[in-house]
Amino acid sequence: MELMNLLRTQWDRALSIVCAIGGAVSLLLGWIGTSGTEHVAAQLPYLVSNGLTGIFLLGIAAVLWISADLRDEWRELRRVGTLLDRELSERRNDRLAEQSSGSHARS
Amino acid sequence: MPAVDTVDLTEHANHDHPVEPSATGTTNPRRRRRYLRDPRPWRSSDLRRALVLLVIGAVLAGWGWFKVSGKVRLHDQQGWAALACLGAAIAACGGVYLLTVSMREVRLGQRQLMFDLADVMGWTVSVTDRGRLRLHAGDESRTDVVAHAEASVLVTGPGMTIVHRSECPIARGKPVSEISAADAAARNLGECGVCRP
Numbered sequence: 001m002e003l004m005n006l007l008r009t010q011w012d013r014a015l016s017i018v019c020a021i022g023g024a025v026s027l028l029l030g031w032i033g034t035s036g037t038e039h040v041a042a043q044l045p046y047l048v049s050n051g052l053t054g055i056f057l058l059g060i061a062a063v064l065w066i067s068a069d070l071r072d073e074w075r076e077l078r079r080v081g082t083l084l085d086r087e088l089s090e091r092r093n094d095r096l097a098e099q100s101s102g103s104h105a106r107s
Numbered sequence: 108m109p110a111v112d113t114v115d116l117t118e119h120a121n122h123d124h125p126v127e128p129s130a131t132g133t134t135n136p137r138r139r140r141r142y143l144r145d146p147r148p149w150r151s152s153d154l155r156r157a158l159v160l161l162v163i164g165a166v167l168a169g170w171g172w173f174k175v176s177g178k179v180r181l182h183d184q185q186g187w188a189a190l191a192c193l194g195a196a197i198a199a200c201g202g203v204y205l206l207t208v209s210m211r212e213v214r215l216g217q218r219q220l221m222f223d224l225a226d227v228m229g230w231t232v233s234v235t236d237r238g239r240l241r242l243h244a245g246d247e248s249r250t251d252v253v254a255h256a257e258a259s260v261l262v263t264g265p266g267m268t269i270v271h272r273s274e275c276p277i278a279r280g281k282p283v284s285e286i287s288a289a290d291a292a293a294r295n296l297g298e299c300g301v302c303r304p
Contacts (some may be wrong), residue, residue, distance in 0.1 A: 043182045044175040050190045056195055063202035068272055070148050070209045077142040077216045084223045085143065091227075 012071070016064035023057030026050045142216040142225075148209040157205035165199025167191065236279075260285050261304050269297040273304045 001047050030050025034043040124151050133184045142148075149157075172192025178184045227233045231243040262283040270291045271278035278299075286296075298304050 009227050037275065041179060041181040041184060042271050044181065044188055045172070048168075048172045048175045052191055052195050054174065056165070056168065056198060059199050059202055063206060066206055067149075067209060070206070070213055074142055074146075074148045074216065077213070077220055078146075081140060081143050081216075081220055083226050084220070087227050088223070 001101075012064045012068040014083070015063040015070065017063065019057045021059035025052045025060060026057060027054035029052060125172070140216070140219050141212060147206055148212040148216070150208075153205060153208045157201040160201030160204065161198050164194045164196070164201065167195025168198065170194070238279075256304060261288060261291060263291065263296060267296070269299050270304055271299040 004086060013050060016078045033046035037043060151203055168191045171187045171189075172195060174187035175184045175191065178187070218240055221242060224230070224233055228242075233241050233243060235241050260273045261270045262278055263275050263286050264278070264281050264283040267283075269283075270284070270286060273283075273285075
């Protein structure tokens with residue numbers, strides 16, 4: 001259950017790990033494929049399919065992980081910003097209350 | 108105190124009664140605080156652009172792969188392999204674009220938050236010579252800033268219609284020369300809105 005919660009809240013990092021593993025496996029398969037033949041023409045399909053797919057998946061993994069970090073940073077900004085906003089509006093209300101009580105006292 | 112080239116950006120003059128953040132002013136980064144409204148640092152249009160690049164790149168790479176695997180001669184494969192590499196590069200551009208936009212928004216949000224924090228705490232904000240914002244708590248730091256501001260000279264450059272302080276981040280790196288306040292007034296030059304000479 002905890003694992004499911006973790007996956008739900010950290011889906012981008014989980015997907016990033018899956019992509020990274022997939023990319024590494026793809027690169028490994030490509031290496032095995034190219035090392036099995038001496039003909040360059042037979043090696044090139046492995047290079048394009050497994051090599052590029054591996055790099056593509058690793059790139060996706062990096063983007064997902066960094067974007068997850070940025071979203072965390074964004075959430076933190078939002079949390080602190082909301083606190084500051086609340087503080088500022090409270091001060092504004094206090095000042096308005098002071099002004100209104102002052103005008104009542106004058107009248 | 109370390110000698111830091113700073114420009115005071117905080118607008119409130121009375122530190123006993125700090126003012127609320129105003130949503131006006133061309134140099135005030137508090138004008139748009141997206142972090143309070145949007146749940147993600149990127150906009151949906153940014154995500155759409157990144158996904159379009161990603162899909163185009165993936166399609167080109169897949170097409171190249173399909174064609175390469177159907178040829179038996181190296182000469183016939185080379186062009187398709189290059190196409191597949193181009194597709195991968197386009198897809199990478201999509202990811203880099205999304206991250207760049209997000210990082211820029213997060214950095215902007217951090218700067219906006221510093222201004223809000225300065226307003227709540229009654230602090231001042233200044234720009235260092237490296238273009239970073241710096242918070243100054245209390246009066247002792249402020250006196251440093253004011254003393255430094257008093258020591259600065261006015262500068263302007265060819266084609267400029269305003270004068271800056273010598274440490275102004277807007278004037279940094281530009282071919283500027285010193286000018287007296289009288290000369291600036293005689294040439295009808297305006298004042299920079301950031302460094303407020």
